[in-house]
Amino acid sequence: MKPFAELLQQTDFSDADLLRLLKTSDPLECQALYAEAFKRTTQVHGNVIYFRGLIEISNICTYDCRYCGIRKGNLAARRYTLSIDEILEAARYALKAGYGSVALQSGERDDPKFIDFIEEVCAAIHDMSVREFGIAEGCGMTLSFGEQSLETYERWAAAAGNRNALRYLLRIETSNQKLFSHLHSGQGRAQKTYAARLQALSDLRSTGYQVGTGVMIGIPGQSEEDLVRDILTFKELDVDMLGMGPYLVSQGGAMVEEGMMHKDALLRLTRNMLSTTRLALPTVNIAATTALETLESGARTLGVLSGCNVMMPNVTPQRTRASYQLYDNKQGTESDPDSNVQLEAELIANTGRAIGRHLFGSSVHFRSRQKTKKTKAADARP
Numbered sequence: 001m002k003p004f005a006e007l008l009q010q011t012d013f014s015d016a017d018l019l020r021l022l023k024t025s026d027p028l029e030c031q032a033l034y035a036e037a038f039k040r041t042t043q044v045h046g047n048v049i050y051f052r053g054l055i056e057i058s059n060i061c062t063y064d065c066r067y068c069g070i071r072k073g074n075l076a077a078r079r080y081t082l083s084i085d086e087i088l089e090a091a092r093y094a095l096k097a098g099y100g101s102v103a104l105q106s107g108e109r110d111d112p113k114f115i116d117f118i119e120e121v122c123a124a125i126h127d128m129s130v131r132e133f134g135i136a137e138g139c140g141m142t143l144s145f146g147e148q149s150l151e152t153y154e155r156w157a158a159a160a161g162n163r164n165a166l167r168y169l170l171r172i173e174t175s176n177q178k179l180f181s182h183l184h185s186g187q188g189r190a191q192k193t194y195a196a197r198l199q200a201l202s203d204l205r206s207t208g209y210q211v212g213t214g215v216m217i218g219i220p221g222q223s224e225e226d227l228v229r230d231i232l233t234f235k236e237l238d239v240d241m242l243g244m245g246p247y248l249v250s251q252g253g254a255m256v257e258e259g260m261m262h263k264d265a266l267l268r269l270t271r272n273m274l275s276t277t278r279l280a281l282p283t284v285n286i287a288a289t290t291a292l293e294t295l296e297s298g299a300r301t302l303g304v305l306s307g308c309n310v311m312m313p314n315v316t317p318q319r320t321r322a323s324y325q326l327y328d329n330k331q332g333t334e335s336d337p338d339s340n341v342q343l344e345a346e347l348i349a350n351t352g353r354a355i356g357r358h359l360f361g362s363s364v365h366f367r368s369r370q371k372t373k374k375t376k377a378a379d380a381r382p
């Protein structure tokens with residue numbers, strides 16, 4: 001068997017190599033893996049973390065994914081939708097802090113009223129970023145509103161304005177199709193299909209979004225081989241960005257009895273997955289998620305030390321934060337807005353990274369693709 005140190009120097013990895021990286025529990029090998037992922041992130045993306053101000057617009061959802069605390073079937077959830085003014089105030093906070101982008105998410109709906117509302121929200125944030133903050137193209141926007149029609153994707157893209165910093169996050173959650181079906185099994189609209197998820201990702205790409213996906217790590221019934229297949233799927237989909245976090249159980253979900261991994265093992269597997277993915281996909285943006293921070297206080301910093309280069313500090317108004325409980329004990333629901341200032345300080349102190357203020361923060365992967373497209377177009381001219 002190849003020495004682990006030799007494996008870390010590769011740029012191409014077989015499935016067996018990826019599995020070995022993912023599976024290691026040797027403390028020295030783990031540290032070497034994280035250090036290599038951090039080093040390669042610096043080489044490709046520089047010494048900067050991109051911030052997106054996260055606004056949780058509404059926890060109303062018409063679906064019933066079994067793992068999710070805000071699924072329709074959780075009658076204990078207190079439902080809310082922010083007003084346009086509240087959303088603008090949250091976006092204003094993020095832009096004032098110098099975050100070049102906002103990330104908007106909610107439960108999944110596809111009724112005309114919701115589609116109109118999101119279109120209005122995107123247009124209002126774009127206008128504000130141009131008028132109040134002098135960002136000529138408008139701020140960056142990452143949307144995360146689930147599977148929608150091509151027409152809806154196009155309407156929202158047009159409203160968001162800045163096509164150079166337009167992103168959509170739609171996680172596959174797992175590439176194991178049997179497990180995907182289990183996570184999305186149930187009555188009526190609980191059903192989601194893996195094929196529809198892939199079609200939505202393809203539609204997003206054709207509409208011009210930077211496409212992001214991701215998975216949960218440590219789902220009951222998920223194997224390390226599944227995680228390797230996840231990484232290969234990210235490559236096949238040619239994604240621009242990834243959001244991955246540990247699977248955390250939710251009392252409002254329908255998987256409580258299936259339990260979850262032990263915290264220490266889950267933290268190690270999550271870091272192994274982040275670092276292995278970084279080695280396999282060096283040019284994509286990878287976010288250090290709130291789920292990671294919920295697993296262990298300070299773990300978002302560990303995510304950065306494992307190869308992440310994006311963070312999404314929560315700027316949602318205080319009054320509704322506790323209601324967006326995708327999983328139990330979600331981090332940041334009680335914290336005041338200044339906790340983001342504290343997060344920045346901790347990040348700089350613990351990782352040596354700088355905050356990428358006033359930058360759109362598109363991934364190197366996306367920027368290279370754009371460049372190739374332009375070169376091809378120029379070459380095709382007579």
Ligand code: SF4
Pocket residue numbers: 061062063064065068069070071072106107108146
């Ligand atoms: S994962 Fe998304 S679509 Fe599924 S129940 Fe939760 S909010 Fe709704």
